[in-house]
Amino acid sequence: MKNKPTINVIQGDLFFGFDSVVDKLIESRDKEVLSMQDAEVTFYRNFFNQQDSDEIFQTLLNQIKWRQDKMKIYGKDVNLPRKTAWYGDRNKSYKFSGIHLDPEPWIPTLLQIKEKVEEIAKVNFNSVLLNLYRDGNDGISWHTDAEPELGKNPVIGSVSFGGARRFMFRHKHNQDLKAEIELVHGSFLLMAGATQHFWQHQIPKTSKQVQPRVNLTFRVINS
Ligand SMILES: O=C(O)CCC(=O)C(=O)O
Numbered sequence: 661m662k663n664k665p666t667i668n669v670i671q672g673d674l675f676f677g678f679d680s681v682v683d684k685l686i687e688s689r690d691k692e693v694l695s696m697q698d699a700e701v702t703f704y705r706n707f708f709n710q711q712d713s714d715e716i717f718q719t720l721l722n723q724i725k726w727r728q729d730k731m732k733i734y735g736k737d738v739n740l741p742r743k744t745a746w747y748g749d750r751n752k753s754y755k756f757s758g759i760h761l762d763p764e765p766w767i768p769t770l771l772q773i774k775e776k777v778e779e780i781a782k783v784n785f786n787s788v789l790l791n792l793y794r795d796g797n798d799g800i801s802w803h804t805d806a807e808p809e810l811g812k813n814p815v816i817g818s819v820s821f822g823g824a825r826r827f828m829f830r831h832k833h834n835q836d837l838k839a840e841i842e843l844v845h846g847s848f849l850l851m852a853g854a855t856q857h858f859w860q861h862q863i864p865k866t867s868k869q870v871q872p873r874v875n876l877t878f879r880v881i882n883s
């Protein structure tokens with residue numbers, strides 16, 4: 661199932677509306693740099709091999725303490741369209757979409773992923789936010805990972821297992837700038853530099869049949 665999905669860096673055309681342009685990517689054997697201005701985004705498609713990815717995916721589904729969190733919309737409590745979990749070093753608590761989370765202690769599988777991600781990111785992460793998208797009705801809407809606890813130019817290491825989903829970017833100040841990538845089983849997306857200042861991202865809901873997916877975003881929380 662490791663066929664090559666596309667990376668489209670889509671740039672809107674001023675006169676003809678959105679015109680999909682597959683931009684030139686700087687591509688080496690396992691590293692792809694997305695050509696996005698005001699951002700540093702790199703993608704490692706086969707970061708984990710098939711067998712490791714399958715094993716890790718099952719372990720995460722079974723061992724993570726998945727919770728159903730709620731958020732307030734116009735004063736009403738509404739379920740988030742995904743399950744979440746928060747693991748990390750002790751004393752690193754975090755507010756996300758108005759939800760206060762205390763981290764669960766690391767488990768071996770998470771530490772194994774963290775170590776591999778840190779080698780590339782050159783950052784020591786102290787926490788990870790996990791999302792479980794059960795099907796196409798689950799998603800995450802436009803946002804930046806720019807909570808104050810994450811500091812000025814946060815490095816976010818995002819690892820995905822399970823069904824592939826579209827990951828979309830849009831520039832905050834120029835609506836013609838968009839980018840999109842398919843986050844496949846076993847892949848790693850690294851966001852750094854000013855990315856969170858200038859770009860929002862989302863996983864849109866979809867009416868297509870999609871398999872369950874787990875995403876992990878490793879983060880450095882300063883508290
Ligand atoms: O599921 C993903 O790939 C993205 C998750 C995300 O953006 C987040 O948790 O902040």
Ligand SMILES: [Fe+2]
Nearest residue numbers: 803804805861
């Ligand atoms: Fe995010």
